[in-house]
Structure formats: C-alpha cells, structure tokens
Amino acid sequence: MKFGHHGANHPVLDKDTGQVLITSQNHGFAVDMATLSPNVRVTHVSLFDGSLQGIALTDKPAFSFQGHPEASPGPHDLAYLFDRFVAMMERPALKESA
Amino acid sequence: MSAAHVPAILALADGTVFRGRAIGAESASAGEVVFNTAMTGYQEILTDPSYAGQIVTLTYPHVGNTGVNPEDVESKRIFAAGLVVRDLPCIAASWRKMLDLSSYLRDAGVAGIADIDTRQLTRMLREKGAQNGCLMTGTGAADEKKAVEIARAAPSMAGLDLAKVVSCSASYDWTGSTWALGEGYRAEQASRFHVVAYDFGIKHNILRMLAERGCRLTVVPTRMPARDALALKPDGVFLSNGPGDPEPCTYAASAISCSVLPRAPEP
Known part of the structure; x- marks a missing residue:
C-alpha cells in the first residue's frame, strides 16, 4: 500500500449487516481482492479506499480481519468478531453461508 | 523537570x-x-x-x-x-x-x-x-x-520477515482478562475452550479479549508446525497480527492451510 492504514478512526463496512464500524488499523500490506479463491467471500471493506478488510471461507469455519478488532487503542466496534470466533467453536459444524 | x-x-x-x-x-x-x-x-x-x-x-x-x-x-x-x-x-x-x-x-x-x-x-x-x-x-x-x-x-519493508523477530521463542499459557475501572485486569473466566494463538507479533488485548470470552490460551511461536499445534487439541486456532511483509512468511501460510483443512465442517 502507498502509506498503509494506521489509526483508530478508520471506517469499515460490514457487508453482511450493512453497518459501518469505526476501527483500529495498522498495516502496510493488503490482500488484492482480485486474487481471492472462489471459496473466499469478502465480508468487510475499507470505506477510506475500498481495500479488502475482511474475508470468510465458504467451506470451512474460518475468517480473517485486516485491522485490529482488539483495538487498544481504539473503538470497540469490532469486538463482535471475537464473539463470532467463540461461536464457531461452540458450533464446530457452523457453515458460512455464501 | x-x-x-x-x-x-x-x-x-x-x-x-x-x-x-x-x-x-x-x-x-x-x-x-x-x-x-x-x-x-x-x-x-x-x-x-x-x-x-x-x-x-x-x-x-x-x-x-x-x-x-x-x-x-x-x-x-x-x-x-x-x-x-x-x-x-x-x-x-x-x-x-x-x-x-x-x-x-x-x-x-x-x-x-x-x-x-x-x-x-x-x-x-x-x-x-x-x-x-x-x-x-x-x-x-x-x-x-x-x-x-x-x-x-x-532495508525496504517489502520482503522483510519481522514476524519471526518479534515472536515469542517458546510456547506459554496466557491468563488474564480485560481491564475494568476499579478492578484493573480481571481474572480469566472459567474456560470453555482451548485456543492455540500463533504469535506473529500478537497484542495482549487479543489474548485478554479471548480470555474474557472463556478461552484458555496457549501462545505458540511463529514456526510451530501446524501438526504440533493441532496435537494440543485446540477448539480453535487464532492467527495474530504482525509486523513486516507477510509474503516471506511461508511457514505461516503453511500453518494456516494445515490448521484449517482438517477441520472441515460436518455436512
């Protein structure tokens, strides 16, 4: 990335809920959305530059986020990703709906 | 002063x-x-x-x-x-x-x-x-x-593997939950799940937030092969953030694909 994302006020769109989340970010590299495999779906995008922020596998219980859901420092908007991680362990057979 | x-x-x-x-x-x-x-x-x-x-x-x-x-x-x-x-x-x-x-x-x-x-x-x-x-x-x-x-x-940041530089050298158990006013760092909740967390440069608050949600954590170094991590029989594997360029971290990609693949959901 040209100058990366570093801050605690970056808006990110959760594509599943349509909610905008204010997030903590710190990265200088990003995944190119055009290179994703068919079993990877985009869950979050940056509203600063449209870059990829979150993915989930459609055939395995796994997901990923580019920024810092743990904040520290920053807002707690993304704490629900930790809840999602725990929920996946509660229901190992949880299947991501594509 | x-x-x-x-x-x-x-x-x-x-x-x-x-x-x-x-x-x-x-x-x-x-x-x-x-x-x-x-x-x-x-x-x-x-x-x-x-x-x-x-x-x-x-x-x-x-x-x-x-x-x-x-x-x-x-x-x-x-x-x-x-x-x-x-x-x-x-x-x-x-x-x-x-x-x-x-x-x-x-x-x-x-x-x-x-x-x-x-x-x-x-x-x-x-x-x-x-x-x-x-x-x-x-x-x-x-x-x-x-x-x-x-x-x-x-050196340019591109191509630089810094995850191996900042990672812990040996595995350790994490206890300790999130901070609250008047209480400081709270004790871990009764653990319901065991999570292996790969330390590519992990922040403590990730561990605290998982502990708060009932996870017992084993933090492992970057280069632990997936088979060793899975031998700990975790309920989940967490892959942390980290510095540098992710491209040279081929060991991480291998650990990720190996820990995700054997856990395919039941139909």
Missing part, C-alpha cells in the same frame, strides 16, 4: 530533513516512517509489535499528556523504532501515571523527536508514500548528511 534542549533530526530517504528536539534515548535508528492518526493510546502504539522496524509519527499534536503506566502495554517492550510528535507537554498528569513518556522511551533505548511540523511530514508521506527515515538524537544530530545516508541504506 525541564530537560535541557537536546537537538534531534529526522532525515527521510528523499533527502528531506526535519530538525527538532530530542525526547527519549540518545541514539540513531532507521526504519519506515509511517503516520498514525489515533488521538489516544500512544503507549499501546509504541508497544504494538506490528510497529517493529517503523518510526511512528503521531498526527495528534499533544502526545504524552497522561504519561505512561505499567498496565497499558500491548507486549513485553517497545517495538517501534522511534517516535515523532509535534509537542510533548512538560507536565504529564493522570492518576494512573507512573512515568513520563520521555523517560519511558529513554529507559527502553528508543529515540524520539518533538517540535517538528508533523502535518507537513504526514502530507509528504501521504503524497509520496511511506519511506525510510533516520532518527538521530543528541550529538549525532549535527550530521544531516550521515542521517540521510542511513535512511537510504535502511
């Missing part, structure tokens, strides 16, 4: 030189100069291992107002290669303060610079992109030419 004015310079690889006042340790360090727009949390930022090899400019103009304390750390030490601020107030005040920011940097051997135009620097980084820089404080700060040379000679 008014310290004498010690000179400092920040030299960029493109030849730009900023002159300011030294805070923290007297030393010379090189790294990729980046800017962070957070208004709070400088201690968390300094101790975030993802800042390894980077000189961090904080765009918020007053930094250090609340000093530092032993609780707001995100790892065992400062990982940022240097700190750039507009203004460091002479008085730090907070009921949690144990030390002022400049002493904290000095004790850690990390250099910082204050009293430079961070707006100008940020605009340069935003327009030209992040670039390498050299932060020199104390007597070395007179030699601008040398500082530019050091900035130019610093």
Whole structure:
C-alpha cells in the first residue's frame, strides 16, 4: 500500500449487516481482492479506499480481519468478531453461508 | 523537570530533513516512517509489535499528556523504532501515571523527536508514500548528511520477515482478562475452550479479549508446525497480527492451510 492504514478512526463496512464500524488499523500490506479463491467471500471493506478488510471461507469455519478488532487503542466496534470466533467453536459444524 | 534542549533530526530517504528536539534515548535508528492518526493510546502504539522496524509519527499534536503506566502495554517492550510528535507537554498528569513518556522511551533505548511540523511530514508521506527515515538524537544530530545516508541504506519493508523477530521463542499459557475501572485486569473466566494463538507479533488485548470470552490460551511461536499445534487439541486456532511483509512468511501460510483443512465442517 502507498502509506498503509494506521489509526483508530478508520471506517469499515460490514457487508453482511450493512453497518459501518469505526476501527483500529495498522498495516502496510493488503490482500488484492482480485486474487481471492472462489471459496473466499469478502465480508468487510475499507470505506477510506475500498481495500479488502475482511474475508470468510465458504467451506470451512474460518475468517480473517485486516485491522485490529482488539483495538487498544481504539473503538470497540469490532469486538463482535471475537464473539463470532467463540461461536464457531461452540458450533464446530457452523457453515458460512455464501 | 525541564530537560535541557537536546537537538534531534529526522532525515527521510528523499533527502528531506526535519530538525527538532530530542525526547527519549540518545541514539540513531532507521526504519519506515509511517503516520498514525489515533488521538489516544500512544503507549499501546509504541508497544504494538506490528510497529517493529517503523518510526511512528503521531498526527495528534499533544502526545504524552497522561504519561505512561505499567498496565497499558500491548507486549513485553517497545517495538517501534522511534517516535515523532509535534509537542510533548512538560507536565504529564493522570492518576494512573507512573512515568513520563520521555523517560519511558529513554529507559527502553528508543529515540524520539518533538517540535517538528508533523502535518507537513504526514502530507509528504501521504503524497509520496511511506519511506525510510533516520532518527538521530543528541550529538549525532549535527550530521544531516550521515542521517540521510542511513535512511537510504535502511532495508525496504517489502520482503522483510519481522514476524519471526518479534515472536515469542517458546510456547506459554496466557491468563488474564480485560481491564475494568476499579478492578484493573480481571481474572480469566472459567474456560470453555482451548485456543492455540500463533504469535506473529500478537497484542495482549487479543489474548485478554479471548480470555474474557472463556478461552484458555496457549501462545505458540511463529514456526510451530501446524501438526504440533493441532496435537494440543485446540477448539480453535487464532492467527495474530504482525509486523513486516507477510509474503516471506511461508511457514505461516503453511500453518494456516494445515490448521484449517482438517477441520472441515460436518455436512
């Protein structure tokens, strides 16, 4: 990335809920959305530059986020990703709906 | 506690030189100069291992107002290669303060610079992109030419595997939940799940937030093969954040694909 994302006020769109989340970010590299495999779906995008922020596998219980859901420092908007991680362990057979 | 004015310079690889006042340790360090727009949390930022090899400019103009304390750390030490601020107030005040920011940097051997135009620097980084820089404080700060040379000679962040540099060397168990006013760090909840967390530069608050949700955590080093991690029979595998370029971290990609593949959901 040209100058990366570093801050605690970056808006990110959760594509599943349509909610905008204010997030903590710190990265200088990003995944190119055009290179994703068919079993990877985009869950979050940056509203600063449209870059990829979150993915989930459609055939395995796994997901990923580019920024810092743990904040520290920053807002707690993304704490629900930790809840999602725990929920996946509660229901190992949880299947991501594509 | 008014310290004498010690000179400092920040030299960029493109030849730009900023002159300011030294805070923290007297030393010379090189790294990729980046800017962070957070208004709070400088201690968390300094101790975030993802800042390894980077000189961090904080765009918020007053930094250090609340000093530092032993609780707001995100790892065992400062990982940022240097700190750039507009203004460091002479008085730090907070009921949690144990030390002022400049002493904290000095004790850690990390250099910082204050009293430079961070707006100008940020605009340069935003327009030209992040670039390498050299932060020199104390007597070395007179030699601008040398500082530019050091900035130019610093390795590019592209292709740099820093995860293996910042990761823990051996596995350890994590206990301890999130912080609350009047309570400090709370004890872990009764654990319902065992999570293996790969440390590519993990921040403590990730571990705290998982512990808060009933996870017992085993933190493992970057190079632990997936079969060893899975032999611990975890309910979940967590892959942390980390510094540098992810591309050379082929061991991480291999661990990820191996830990995800055998756990296919039942139909």
